[in-house]
Amino acid sequence: MSPAEAKAIANVFVGGLESEYATTRKVVSALPDGQLDFKLGEKGRTAGELAWHLVASEVWFAKGIVAADFTAEEPPMPPNAKTTDIAALYETLPALLEKVKALPGEHLAEETDFFGIMKMPLVSYLGFWNNHAIHHRGQLSTYLRAMNAHVPSIYGGSADEPFQMPATA
Numbered sequence: 001m002s003p004a005e006a007k008a009i010a011n012v013f014v015g016g017l018e019s020e021y022a023t024t025r026k027v028v029s030a031l032p033d034g035q036l037d038f039k040l041g042e043k044g045r046t047a048g049e050l051a052w053h054l055v056a057s058e059v060w061f062a063k064g065i066v067a068a069d070f071t072a073e074e075p076p077m078p079p080n081a082k083t084t085d086i087a088a089l090y091e092t093l094p095a096l097l098e099k100v101k102a103l104p105g106e107h108l109a110e111e112t113d114f115f116g117i118m119k120m121p122l123v124s125y126l127g128f129w130n131n132h133a134i135h136h137r138g139q140l141s142t143y144l145r146a147m148n149a150h151v152p153s154i155y156g157g158s159a160d161e162p163f164q165m166p167a168t169a
Contacts, residue, residue, distance in 0.1 A: 001109045001121045002109065003105030003106045003109045005105075005109070006105045006108035006122075006123040007104070007105035007108055009108075009123045010105075010108050010126060013127055013130060014097060014100055014101050014126065016130055017097060017129065018094075020133060020134065021093060021094065023137070023154055024137050025087070025090060026152040026153075027140055027144070027154070028051050028054065028083070028086055028087055028140070029083065029087055030144055030150045030151065031047055031051050031083045031086070031144065032083070032147065033083050033084075035149065036048030036051075036083070038146070047147070050139055050143065051086045051140055052081065052089075053074070054133060054137060055089050055090040056074040056075050056077070057129075057132060058129065058133050059074075059089060060073075061125065061129035062096035064125070065122050065125055065126065066096070066100060068107065068110055068112050068122055069112070070112070070113070070114050070115065070125075107122065108121065108122050109123065110122050112125070137154070138154075141154060
């Protein structure tokens with residue numbers, strides 16, 4: 001992959017990540033503090049653990065792409081974390097996205113190892129990051145519904161935020 005191709009692809013992926021950020025922020029912020037220990041099944045994570053993983057992994061992906069190194073661990077969830085703690089970590093993501101946007105094509109085209117599982121140009125991990133985040137956000141929205149909490153609209157209306165046609169339509 002050429003540096004110019006990597007930079008063009010990155011511009012598309014970063015635009016998508018920026019768009020998804022606002023939606024994920026709404027879903028994370030809807031998590032009731034009193035239900036962070038809620039869990040769907042014995043094998044599942046608690047709602048707090050799932051939300052933390054969603055947010056921490058996005059920060060981790062951004063830092064890994066900037067550093068061209070995915071060996072660092074996700075930041076650990078603080079004991080007795082609240083929704084505001086999870087949201088606060090997520091508020092660091094826009095600055096990291098700016099760093100990703102500033103990366104040159106040469107850096108983005110660099111083949112980088114991912115835990116010995118795959119080795120791809122760094123730009124490819126932007127798509128992997130986006131898919132990973134959407135997957136876990138979907139899980140978290142299911143937790144919200146099962147808790148009887150507010151479920152924000154994601155790609156269209158929800159029972160709590162129904163889709164409405166714009167007045168100009």
